[in-house]
Amino acid sequence: MNINKKICLVTGASSGIGYAIAKSLHAEDYCIVATARRNNRLKQLNIEDILTGDLCNYDFQDSILNYIISKYGRCDYLFNCAGTIEAGSIEEIDIDKVTSMLRLNIEATFRLIYKFMKLYKEQGSGHIINISSVLGTKVRATAGAYSATKFAIEALSEALRMELTGTNIKVTCIEPGLVMTELHNDWPVHPKESMNIKEPLNVEDIVETVKFILKQPVHVRIPKLMILPKDHNI
Numbered sequence: 001m002n003i004n005k006k007i008c009l010v011t012g013a014s015s016g017i018g019y020a021i022a023k024s025l026h027a028e029d030y031c032i033v034a035t036a037r038r039n040n041r042l043k044q045l046n047i048e049d050i051l052t053g054d055l056c057n058y059d060f061q062d063s064i065l066n067y068i069i070s071k072y073g074r075c076d077y078l079f080n081c082a083g084t085i086e087a088g089s090i091e092e093i094d095i096d097k098v099t100s101m102l103r104l105n106i107e108a109t110f111r112l113i114y115k116f117m118k119l120y121k122e123q124g125s126g127h128i129i130n131i132s133s134v135l136g137t138k139v140r141a142t143a144g145a146y147s148a149t150k151f152a153i154e155a156l157s158e159a160l161r162m163e164l165t166g167t168n169i170k171v172t173c174i175e176p177g178l179v180m181t182e183l184h185n186d187w188p189v190h191p192k193e194s195m196n197i198k199e200p201l202n203v204e205d206i207v208e209t210v211k212f213i214l215k216q217p218v219h220v221r222i223p224k225l226m227i228l229p230k231d232h233n234i
């Protein structure tokens, strides 16, 4: 039934950007495999394929890939939306939380990309879309650790782009500024206050960016696409 649909894996699909991408592309008749840890939130997507687990567990990553291959035989899009943020000066930041962030934002994401590259090479096509950040292109005080994780994904993606020259495999980093999601829920002061951003981006802005990227013809590459709210001034 889904053989003519585009197959998409969306990580971080239980909230925020990942949830919005999964919901919107499902409505546009893409076939979505959605994953995150919170099963109750994934269920709200009301889609067939939800896989609940921790992306830092590599057996779980294998099971995601095996599920997709055995059910659909291929995957067209990997949306790397799972991510977390830790802020603080290098000297005061909670180093254990930073380590967890490094494991998810870099190690788990890198490993999934690595696995998908093997699949994409076999099928001769595919697209990796990483939700990076404006902080993957510049650094701010107290954002060094988070920036480092996004710089890492940018570096990996740029090398991949070069290694994939002439193939039908694409890689894109979307680099948003502040988006209203649950990412900063436990911050004592929300960045929209500290950065004086009156109108942050919303998840629909990111979905529109994704749709723009997806509608490009086969010969077009969009390696990076930055999207900022109008009050972003650094």
Ligand SMILES: NC(=O)c1ccc[n+]([C@@H]2O[C@H](COP(=O)([O-])OP(=O)(O)OC[C@H]3O[C@@H](n4cnc5c(N)ncnc54)[C@H](OP(=O)(O)O)[C@@H]3O)[C@@H](O)[C@H]2O)c1
Pocket: 011, 012, 013, 014, 015, 016, 017, 018, 035, 036, 037, 038, 039, 041, 053, 054, 055, 056, 080, 081, 082, 083, 084, 085, 104, 131, 132, 133, 134, 175, 176, 177, 178, 179, 180, 181, 182, 183, 184
């Ligand atoms: N919001 C912004 O201002 C902003 C700006 C630039 C870039 N970004 C990036 O956008 C991406 C999405 O963030 P968001 O803003 O949509 O935040 P969010 O609403 O907090 O979503 C984060 C997602 O990651 C999942 N996740 C966290 N830890 C996980 C783990 N160990 N295993 C599997 N899934 C895990 C969460 O699901 P569970 O908790 O259910 O596992 C959730 O679905 C992140 O990479 C973030 O860095 C966000």
